[in-house]
């Protein structure tokens with residue numbers, strides 16, 4: 024049931040992105056990778072072959088970064104092997120940098136806690152407090168050892184790149200599209216969206232920000248060109264226990280429990296897909312006040328925050344790009 028709901032939600036999101044592109048001769052190309060529905064929207068004679076190359080690039084990344092593919096570099100690290108790989112070492116350095124920047128809210132060593140809740144295998148369960156308490160000592164960036172391009176994990180430490188891999192993949196798509204000379208298109212890797220250039224009529228792309236409470240509604244629309252927009256929300260993957268409590272897949276690394284920060288979704292707009300993905304996960308954990316404080320401190324991204332009590336907070340850099348889309352929310356600009 025939840026899977027079906029997720030698919031409907033994704034289809035609605037993808038449809039909206041797709042609609043914007045129908046105005047000229049864009050073609051859409053759908054596939055499923057990294058546990059997510061993906062849609063590429065491209066124009067021109069080479070659209071389909073470009074899309075196919077893009078899919079191959081993403082699948083190759085999945086083969087490297089997936090925690091559940093037995094031969095991936097991440098699976099080998101998690102089995103205690105030492106791995107030498109320049110790209111993986113750079114990505115892990117980036118992760119550790121964001122763990123520090125977000126005061127531990129983004130932390131890829133939360134892997135075993137995510138698994139204890141069953142999110143890794145889609146066999147959901149509520150772990151008992153002792154199980155979580157036994158796992159928490161192994162959460163923390165100091166469990167990752169980096170020496171140049173050589174990586175290893177301390178004993179009992181495992182990593183899960185689910186909070187950053189699609190963002191990293193979207194940066195790799197940008198790089199590939201640079202090489203292929205693609206001027207305009209959209210890559211929607213689930214909730215990680217890369218808008219390249221403008222549409223052929225020079226209008227920006229439109230990205231819908233889902234209403235976390237309504238399967239087919241939007242809280243707002245963003246007009247974007249050459250930007251990444253990444254949304255994290257508890258509504259994307261969750262389950263309900265027999266008492267009706269809801270548990271979602273974004274874990275507070277300090278407690279081991281799904282984050283409850285008063286936010287129902289976080290959208291980060293940035294020129295880096297990897298940073299936007301790490302931040303959207305972290306800021307969902309940190310809540311509105313700390314998210315806004317970090318926005319002021321770092322200054323390298325913009326935000327649309329949706330709160331559980333029905334507010335939409337938009338940072339001023341998006342004033343020209345954001346349009347409200349729901350009567351059920353109140354809207355505020357953050358300056």
Ligand code: ADP
Nearest residue numbers: 128129130131183185186255259272273274304
């Ligand atoms: P999605 O993958 O649904 O787009 P996110 O980017 O927010 O959403 O990533 C959530 C995933 O990241 C989880 O499924 C889990 O694998 C991992 N994760 C959960 N909590 C954290 C966290 N605090 N820091 C880093 N990764 C996390």
Ligand code: MG
Nearest residue numbers: 186300301304
């Ligand atoms: Mg993320």
